[in-house]
Every structure is written in C-alpha cells, then in structure tokens.
Amino acid sequence: MAEIVLETEGLTKYYGAKPALDHLDLRVPRGCICGFLGRNGAGKTTAIKLMLGLLTPTAGSATLLGCDSTSLTPAIRQRIGYVTEGHRLFRWMTIGRLEEFQRAFFPKQWDGRLFAEMIEYFELSKKQKIKHLSNGQRAQVSLALALAPNPELLVMDDPTLGLDAAIRRQFLEGMIELIMRQGRTVLFSSHILADVERVADRIVVIDKGVLRADCPLEQFRASVRKVVVHFENSVPAEVELAGLLHFRRSERQLELTLVGVGDAEVADWAARAGAERFDFVEMNLEDQFIEFTASPHRRRLFQWEKA
Numbered sequence: 001m002a003e004i005v006l007e008t009e010g011l012t013k014y015y016g017a018k019p020a021l022d023h024l025d026l027r028v029p030r031g032c033i034c035g036f037l038g039r040n041g042a043g044k045t046t047a048i049k050l051m052l053g054l055l056t057p058t059a060g061s062a063t064l065l066g067c068d069s070t071s072l073t074p075a076i077r078q079r080i081g082y083v084t085e086g087h088r089l090f091r092w093m094t095i096g097r098l099e100e101f102q103r104a105f106f107p108k109q110w111d112g113r114l115f116a117e118m119i120e121y122f123e124l125s126k127k128q129k130i131k132h133l134s135n136g137q138r139a140q141v142s143l144a145l146a147l148a149p150n151p152e153l154l155v156m157d158d159p160t161l162g163l164d165a166a167i168r169r170q171f172l173e174g175m176i177e178l179i180m181r182q183g184r185t186v187l188f189s190s191h192i193l194a195d196v197e198r199v200a201d202r203i204v205v206i207d208k209g210v211l212r213a214d215c216p217l218e219q220f221r222a223s224v225r226k227v228v229v230h231f232e233n234s235v236p237a238e239v240e241l242a243g244l245l246h247f248r249r250s251e252r253q254l255e256l257t258l259v260g261v262g263d264a265e266v267a268d269w270a271a272r273a274g275a276e277r278f279d280f281v282e283m284n285l286e287d288q289f290i291e292f293t294a295s296p297h298r299r300r301l302f303q304w305e306k307a
C-alpha cells in the first residue's frame, strides 16, 4: 500500500454549538493529486486550516508527513507548501523582492531557476509590483512561490477561484509539473469540477462537515451512475435498491441515480420490477458530484475500510 502523507482521525471543529467539521477520517497517499470537493460551507477551508495547524481542533487529529499538525516542526513545515484562498501577498513588494523574502525561509531548498521559469511562463516580470497585478496574476505568483521550495506536499485552498479558463489551465499545468517530480503530493479544493476531472487522480468529498467520499477519481466516476428504466405499463411507486441516490418518475420511465450498484444488480432489479429495458446515461463529474451530495440518502464511498 502507498505511503500515507496526510491523515486525519476523527478531526472535528465546532464553532459554538455548530460542527463545521465532524469526525473527518481521511488518508491521502503519496504521489497523488487529490481534489477536495464540497459545496459552499461544507468545511473545506476549516479542514485545511486544521490539517496545517492553523486552527486548533475541538477533537481528533491530523498528521502530515508523519508529524502531528498541532506540533509541526520547522523542518516539516519546510516540506509543505500552502496556497491560501485569495492569494494574500505583500502588495507593496515586487515579485523579485517577494521571492527574496520567501527564499529566506527555505535557504537550502529554494529552486530559483524553477521560480524564474514559472514567472516567465506566466509572462510576468520580477520587476512588477504585486499591487499592479490582476487576481489571476497574483494566483500565478502564489503558485510559483509555493512550488519554488520544492514541497513534498502542496495544499491549496481554492487556488483557481476567479481565474479565467486559460489562466486556470496554466495554473493546473504548473501543478502537474510539480507532481511529475516523483513522490510529490497535492491536495487542492475547487468548485470547478471540470478542472478536478482533468488533473486529479483521487477525490475527497465532504458535505456539511461529514466525509462522504475518499477514493480514486476512477472509483467515484465508475460508482455514481444514472440509469433510465423503461416500462410498458405502470411504473413502480417505490424503488428498493441499496445504493439509490435519487429517483424521478415519469409516465413510462424511471430515472435512477445510484452509487456502487453493479450492472447485474440493476438488471436483477429491473427484471423484478417488470421493466421493458434500461439504458445507462453518461454523466460528467459535475453531474455525479451534484447528484451524490444532493441525495437525501447521504451515502458514502470509501477506498479504505475503517479498522
């Protein structure tokens, strides 16, 4: 089994009486790009801040590169990159000055050549002042600053928020550039499911502070499915299927969204229900995410079995 570089156990955060994160148990293996998904207010930023030791948990723990997040040593911190929501950078500095400032924290591992290459790739100049950059350009500087110390683990909170499609693509390619260097791991939150689909190989889904999925992207893509079942006569009033997320009924057909239900089970159910035939319908990741998180059944999908 792959080495786990980020793990949380029962990680919980209450704000007053309200849980923002409720017993999160997740594992991120080394070398993956993991998309961290959840609707607005699901608890992603809270989870990321807890993982990085920037917030204190109400209960539970997070471990990064083998070290508890509440006591990350400077040596471990140097192996972790963090890109925050909104890319807060010193506005009065030039890009070059900001590089010098950041470099001082990573004297042995700063890759000045990579930083210069990324700035050039993004068509920026080290002489430009941060305050004169657009949001997208600030995001690009943030990414270059986060990648230059060559982090083993890169954690990014909605790094492409507000960026246009072309800049997002450049940003994501920068991320892939990091991962191509063996053994690097990325966890990034995003609301743009097409981006996640393009670059991630794992996903974590949280919903109202509760973990709903933690698995390879392929497993999620193969597990959440939509099937349209046609009937000659009456359509059944109820559907009894263990992995049912939603069903919608029309005069002669039922549309079922399912999770973790195999072809044979669907065929079996359709035969028992007296269906004439059924067809699977193509879904993209965004459709799957919406159906999965909007389901009243709150089903779960995990790669790891709980011990």
Ligand SMILES: Nc1ncnc2c1ncn2[C@@H]1O[C@H](COP(=O)(O)OP(=O)(O)OP(=O)(O)O)[C@@H](O)[C@H]1O
Residues within 6 Å of the ligand: 015, 019, 020, 038, 039, 040, 041, 042, 043, 044, 045, 046, 047
């Ligand atoms: N400092 C705070 N005090 C009180 N409640 C908070 C605080 N920070 C976050 N919350 C609440 O905790 C919940 C999770 O918020 P969080 O910012 O972690 O969600 P998110 O998934 O990152 O959302 P988004 O996608 O909108 O950025 C929300 O209900 C939010 O209102």
